Amino acid sequence: MPGAHLILTVDVEEWFHVCGHPAYDVPDRWGAFPSRVVPSTERILELLDRTSSHATFFVLGWVARRHPDLVRRIAGAGHEVGCHGDLHRRADAMTSDEFRADLRAARAALENACGAPVTAYRAPEWSLRSTSSPHLATLVEEGFRVDSSLLAVPPIGDPDNPRRPTVLKMPAGDLLEVPPFVGTFFGRPAMLGGGWTSRLSREARVAAAVEAAFGSGENPVFYLHPWEVDEEHPPMELSPVARLVHFGGRGRVVPRLLRLLSRHRAHSLAEAFPAGCLPREVAA
Numbered sequence: 451m452p453g454a455h456l457i458l459t460v461d462v463e464e465w466f467h468v469c470g471h472p473a474y475d476v477p478d479r480w481g482a483f484p485s486r487v488v489p490s491t492e493r494i495l496e497l498l499d500r501t502s503s504h505a506t507f508f509v510l511g512w513v514a515r516r517h518p519d520l521v522r523r524i525a526g527a528g529h530e531v532g533c534h535g536d537l538h539r540r541a542d543a544m545t546s547d548e549f550r551a552d553l554r555a556a557r558a559a560l561e562n563a564c565g566a567p568v569t570a571y572r573a574p575e576w577s578l579r580s581t582s583s584p585h586l587a588t589l590v591e592e593g594f595r596v597d598s599s600l601l602a603v604p605p606i607g608d609p610d611n612p613r614r615p616t617v618l619k620m621p622a623g624d625l626l627e628v629p630p631f632v633g634t635f636f637g638r639p640a641m642l643g644g645g646w647t648s649r650l651s652r653e654a655r656v657a658a659a660v661e662a663a664f665g666s667g668e669n670p671v672f673y674l675h676p677w678e679v680d681e682e683h684p685p686m687e688l689s690p691v692a693r694l695v696h697f698g699g700r701g702r703v704v705p706r707l708l709r710l711l712s713r714h715r716a717h718s719l720a721e722a723f724p725a726g727c728l729p730r731e732v733a734a
């Protein structure tokens with residue numbers, strides 16, 4: 451169907467980038483943990499190459515400073531490099547000045563590494579929360595064109611958040627919001643495009659929802675993390691709930707992704723929404 455694409459996004463971070471965890475959310479300690487981001491991201495690059503797919507890779511500034519070659523390789527393979535913030539801090543826990551500084555630090559690291567403008571953003575843990583976040587205006591002021599951070603699934607995001615690509619009108623200009631693919635899990639609104647609720651849903655159910663989305667001209671947005679495909683993921687100290695969220699159904703990610711991409715070639719956000727080509731839905 452013209453205009454309807456499967457969109458794939460990858461949040462490029464280390465396995466220990468867990469917001470709010472007392473043992474892991476401590477940037478001073480990150481250098482002491484074994485780094486796994488390069489081989490696990492390479493595994494995703496290989497899967498995409500094998501299926502002639504492209505994706506938007508939202509890379510942390512912290513990762514780009516340590517592994518600029520990885521960012522160059524992502525861009526060199528035809529994928530879009532986007533920004534996942536600098537230190538994986540939740541956006542709604544930062545002041546406007548802190549958010550702007552985090553954004554600038556990350557963008558500088560990413561653009562230094564890949565040599566191209568970075569104009570797409572995803573907040574760690576969907577932490578922009580709602581269209582009333584003042585940080586959305588900051589994104590436009592800082593030159594970002596696309597955001598993919600608003601999830602219409604409470605309590606993570608406002609249930610009134612857009613469920614389709616929507617142009618948000620800001621004083622400094624337009625921001626295209628491209629939300630992740632949402633469906634239901636045990637009768638409640640839930641992420642279907644990635645994460646633990648998607649991994650624990652039946653594959654046929656997710657596949658049927660994808661086909662229904664295409665049938666109504668939607669662009670289902672999937673996402674994954676390098677640590678979800680890492681066969682040498684280090685052990686972690688997590689509560690039972692956090693363990694389910696992080697590890698539950700992880701072994702299904704690669705085979706399911708391969709089957710999905712064999713049916714529908716994936717695109718980056720930049721390919722699905724070229725500059726100047728915006729969707730119909732406009733929010734004031």
Ligand SMILES: [Zn+2]
Nearest residue numbers: 461463574575
């Ligand atoms: Zn993240």
